[in-house]
Amino acid sequence: MTRQLTERPPAATGPAATAPAAPRRAGWSGRKRRDFFVFLALALPNLVLIAVFTYLPLFNNIYYSTLDWTLGSASATVVGFDNYISFFSSADAAKVLGTTAVFTLVTVGGSMVLGLLVALALNSKVRGTTFARSAVFAPYVLSGVGVGLVWLFIFDPGYGVLAWLLRGIGQQSPQWINDPQLSLVMVIIVYVWKNLGYCAVVYLAGLQSLPQDVMEAASLDGANGFRRFLSMSVPLLSPTTFFLLITTLISSLQAFDLIRIMTPLGNGTSTLIYEAYLQAFGAFNRAGYSASISVVLFAILLIITVLQLRFVERKVHYS
Amino acid sequence: MALNLDRRHFLGLAGAGAGAAALAACGGPSTAGSPAASGAAEIDFSGVKPAASIDFWTNHPGKSQDVEKAMIEKFQAKFPDIKVNLVTAGANYEEIAQKFQTSQAAKSGLPGLVVLSDVWWFRYYTNGNIIPLDGLIKQLDIKVDDFQKSLVADYKYADKQWALPYGRSTPLFYYNKDHFKASGLPDRAPRTWQEFGEWAPKLKASSGAQYAYIYPALAGYAGWTLQNNLWGWSGSWSDGWTFNCDSTESVAALQWAQDSIFKDKWAGVSSKEAADDFAAGITSSTISSTGSLLGVLKSAKFNVGVGFLPGGPKNESAVCPTGGAGLGIPSGVSKEVQLAAAMFLKFMTEPENTAAFSAATGYMPTRTSADMTAVLAATPQIKTAMDQLAATRVQDNARVFLPGADQEMAKAAAKILTQQGDVKATMTELKATLEGIYTKDVKPKLKS
Numbered sequence: 001m002t003r004q005l006t007e008r009p010p011a012a013t014g015p016a017a018t019a020p021a022a023p024r025r026a027g028w029s030g031r032k033r034r035d036f037f038v039f040l041a042l043a044l045p046n047l048v049l050i051a052v053f054t055y056l057p058l059f060n061n062i063y064y065s066t067l068d069w070t071l072g073s074a075s076a077t078v079v080g081f082d083n084y085i086s087f088f089s090s091a092d093a094a095k096v097l098g099t100t101a102v103f104t105l106v107t108v109g110g111s112m113v114l115g116l117l118v119a120l121a122l123n124s125k126v127r128g129t130t131f132a133r134s135a136v137f138a139p140y141v142l143s144g145v146g147v148g149l150v151w152l153f154i155f156d157p158g159y160g161v162l163a164w165l166l167r168g169i170g171q172q173s174p175q176w177i178n179d180p181q182l183s184l185v186m187v188i189i190v191y192v193w194k195n196l197g198y199c200a201v202v203y204l205a206g207l208q209s210l211p212q213d214v215m216e217a218a219s220l221d222g223a224n225g226f227r228r229f230l231s232m233s234v235p236l237l238s239p240t241t242f243f244l245l246i247t248t249l250i251s252s253l254q255a256f257d258l259i260r261i262m263t264p265l266g267n268g269t270s271t272l273i274y275e276a277y278l279q280a281f282g283a284f285n286r287a288g289y290s291a292s293i294s295v296v297l298f299a300i301l302l303i304i305t306v307l308q309l310r311f312v313e314r315k316v317h318y319s
Numbered sequence: 320m321a322l323n324l325d326r327r328h329f330l331g332l333a334g335a336g337a338g339a340a341a342l343a344a345c346g347g348p349s350t351a352g353s354p355a356a357s358g359a360a361e362i363d364f365s366g367v368k369p370a371a372s373i374d375f376w377t378n379h380p381g382k383s384q385d386v387e388k389a390m391i392e393k394f395q396a397k398f399p400d401i402k403v404n405l406v407t408a409g410a411n412y413e414e415i416a417q418k419f420q421t422s423q424a425a426k427s428g429l430p431g432l433v434v435l436s437d438v439w440w441f442r443y444y445t446n447g448n449i450i451p452l453d454g455l456i457k458q459l460d461i462k463v464d465d466f467q468k469s470l471v472a473d474y475k476y477a478d479k480q481w482a483l484p485y486g487r488s489t490p491l492f493y494y495n496k497d498h499f500k501a502s503g504l505p506d507r508a509p510r511t512w513q514e515f516g517e518w519a520p521k522l523k524a525s526s527g528a529q530y531a532y533i534y535p536a537l538a539g540y541a542g543w544t545l546q547n548n549l550w551g552w553s554g555s556w557s558d559g560w561t562f563n564c565d566s567t568e569s570v571a572a573l574q575w576a577q578d579s580i581f582k583d584k585w586a587g588v589s590s591k592e593a594a595d596d597f598a599a600g601i602t603s604s605t606i607s608s609t610g611s612l613l614g615v616l617k618s619a620k621f622n623v624g625v626g627f628l629p630g631g632p633k634n635e636s637a638v639c640p641t642g643g644a645g646l647g648i649p650s651g652v653s654k655e656v657q658l659a660a661a662m663f664l665k666f667m668t669e670p671e672n673t674a675a676f677s678a679a680t681g682y683m684p685t686r687t688s689a690d691m692t693a694v695l696a697a698t699p700q701i702k703t704a705m706d707q708l709a710a711t712r713v714q715d716n717a718r719v720f721l722p723g724a725d726q727e728m729a730k731a732a733a734k735i736l737t738q739q740g741d742v743k744a745t746m747t748e749l750k751a752t753l754e755g756i757y758t759k760d761v762k763p764k765l766k767s
Contacts, residue, residue: 076349283725285446
C-alpha cells in the first residue's frame with residue numbers, strides 16, 4: 001500500500017485519459033453514488049465499532065494520562081506531562097522496562113525456537129503425530145486463568161508436585177512464588193509452555209508448504225539434513241518467522257492473565273501492562289499515572305511494529 | 320492498493336481526530352475543582368421512602384455466602400418491600416475494591432451496601448465515595464453503643480462515622496497440639512517469640528513437619544500480621560504520620576524474622592495461604608486471621624490449638640492488630656437506596672445476626688450483647704479471639720491509610736524473608752516509598 005498526499009487526484013491513465021476533464025461533482029452521479037452508499041452500508045457499522053471501541057478509548061487514555069486522577073474520585077487536576085516525568089524519573093521505570101524486555105525477549109525467543117523444534121518433530125512421518133499435534137496445540141486454547149492456577153499448584157514449594165519431586169531427591173523447593181526473581185522465571189516457563197503450541201502449528205504449516213522439488217534438488221546435490229534445514233528451510237520459512245515475530249511480540253507485550261493469577265503483587269513480574277493495571281486498579285488507584293504507562297506501552301508497540309514492517313520485512317523471502 | 324489522500328481528506332481526518340480527542344475530554348472526571356472528601360453536608364433522610372431493591376456487594380469473608388443468604392432471607396421476611404440482591408463482587412477485599420472504584424469511575428452500577436476493608440474505607444472517604452452514617456444511625460436507632468467500641472472507632476474520622484463493623488477479625492496464633500505434645504511442649508501458644516525460638520528446634524526435629532512456624536503469605540496481608548513482630552520489639556511501620564520502619568527496633572524485629580528462616584532454619588514463608596499450609600500439616604504453627612478458624616477446624620486432621628499472638632522482647636501485650644471489614648453506603652446512589660441499605664446494614668449487625676455470622680466463619684461478634692453461648696459451645700476456640708480483642712492495638716497509619724502501602728510492605732518483606740536482603744537497607748527504602756505515597760496521595764486530602 002502506498003500513500004500520496006496530493007492537492008489533486010492523480011491523472012488517469014489509459015484511453016479515458018484523452019477525454020476532456022469532467023466537472024468534479026459529475027462523478028457523484030449514478031453508479032458512483034450508488035457504490036458509495038453500498039460502501040457506507042457495508043463499512044460504516046465496522047468503522048463506528050472501531051471508532052467507539054478502539055480509537056475513543058485510545059484518545060480517552062491519552063487525555064487521562066495528562067491528569068492527576070485518583071480512580072474513584074469525581075475530580076482530577078490537569079498536570080500535563082507530569083505523569084510521564086514521574087514514571088521515567090522513578091526507580092520503577094527501569095525495573096518495569098527491564099522486566100518487560102526480559103519477559104518479552106525470552107518468551108518470544110523461547111516460544112519460537114522451541115516451537116520450530118517441536119514443528120520439526122511433528123513434521124516427521126512417525127506414528128502418533130496427529131495426537132501429538134493436538135496435544136502440543138491444546139495449551140494454547142486453554143484459559144490463562146486455569147493454566148495459571150494449575151501451574152501454581154505444581155510450583156507450590158509446600159505441597160506442589162515439583163516440591164514433591166525435589167524432596168524425593170533430597171532437595172528443598174525454591175521459593176518460586178515469593179522470590180521476585182524466581183517468580184519471573186516461573187511465569188516465563190508457563191507462558192512459553194502455553195504459547196509454543198501456537199508457534200509449532202504455524203511453523204508446521206510453513207514446513208509442509210516448503211517446495212519439495214527444491215529440497216530434493218538440494219538433497220541430490222549432497223546437502224545433509226542439517227545443511228538443508230539451515231540453508232533451505234530456515235530462509236524459506238522467513239515469512240512464517242516474520243509473521244510469528246510480529247504476533248508473539250505483540251501478545252507477549254500484552255501478556256496479563258498468567259501474571260495476574262500467578263503473581264498478583266507483580267513482585268518481580270511487573271511488566272508495562274501489569275504495572276499499568278497495578279497502578280490504577282491494584283492498590284494505588286493512580287488512574288492518570290497508569291494511563292501514561294499505557295501510552296508508553298502503546299508507543300513501544302507502535303514503534304516495534306513500524307520497525308518490523310520497515311526493516312525486518314526486507315529480509316523476508318516470499319518466494 | 321493506492322490510497323489517495325488529498326488535502327481535503329487529510330483535513331477531514333485531522334478534524335475527526337480532533338473531534339475524538341475533544342469527545343475523550345468530555346468523559347471521565349471533572350477538572351473544574353479540587354478533589355473533595357466525603358460528607359460536606361449532613362444528608363436529610365426525612366420523608367424518604369426506602370428503595371424496593373438494593374444490591375449488597377460482598378466477597379463473602381470467611382466463606383460466609385450461606386450465612387449471608389440466610390440473613391437476607393430473614394431480612395426480606397421482615398421487610399417484604401425491600402429486595403436485597405447478594406452480589407459476589409470479588410474473591411477478596413482488593414477485588415471488591417477494584418469493582419467499587421471502577422463503578423465510581425463509570426458513574427454507574429453502584430451497590431446500596433458494600434463490604435469495605437480496613438485499608439480501603441479511608442480511601443473511599445477521601446474520594447467522596449461513601450456517606451457518613453450518623454444521620455441514618457440516629458433515624459434508624461442503630462445501637463452504636465452496643466458495638467465493640469474499638470471496632471466502631473476504627474471507622475471514625477472528622478467526627479463522623481463512615482462504616483460499621485461486619486466481618487471483623489484479629490490474627491490468631493494457630494498450633495498443632497499433637498506436634499506440641501510430641502515435642503514435650505506445653506499446650507499453649509508461646510508468650511513471646513523468644514520463647515518460641517527456644518521451642519522451635521525441638522518442634523521441627525520431632526514433628527516431621529517442614530517448618531515449626533510459617534510466616535503468612537506475602538501476597539496476602541504481610542503488612543498486617545508483621546505488625547505483631549514490629550510491635551513486640553517496640554518498632555512499627557509508622558508512629559502517627561512519622562514513618563519509622565527503619566528504626567533500630569523495627570529492623571531488629573525483622574532481622575529476627577529473617578534469622579528464623581535463614582540462620583536457624585525452623586521457619587518458612589507461605590506461598591498462598593498460611594492457614595491452608597497449617598491445616599495440611601506442612602507447619603506446626605502459624606498466624607492467620609480468626610476468619611480462617613472454622614475452615615482450619617474443618618479441614619485439619621489433627622487437634623488444633625489457638626492462642627494470643629506472641630509478644631516480643633520489649634512488649635508482651637497489646638501486640639495484636641485488629642482487621643477485617645465493615646459495611647459502608649456509597650454516596651453515588653439515591654437517598655431511597657441509601658435508606659434501604661441502612662435498614663439492611665442495621666439488620667445484618669444485630670446481635671443475633673452477628674452471632675450467626677461469627678458461628679459460621681470464626682469472625683468476632685461485633686455486638687457486646689450478642690449471645691455467644693451456643694456458638695462457644697460448638698467452637699470454644701472463638702473465645703480466644705474474643706478475649707484477645709481486649710489486648711488489641713489500632714493499626715499503624717502507614718498500613719491502613721496509605722494507598723498501596725500494604726503491597727509495598729509485602730515487597731519489602733519478600734526481599735527480607737525470601738531473598739535474605741539487607742534489613743536496614745530494605746526498610747530505609749520502604750520508608751522513602753511510604754513517605755512519597757503520604758506526601759502525594761494522602762497529606763493533601765487530610766483534614767487539618
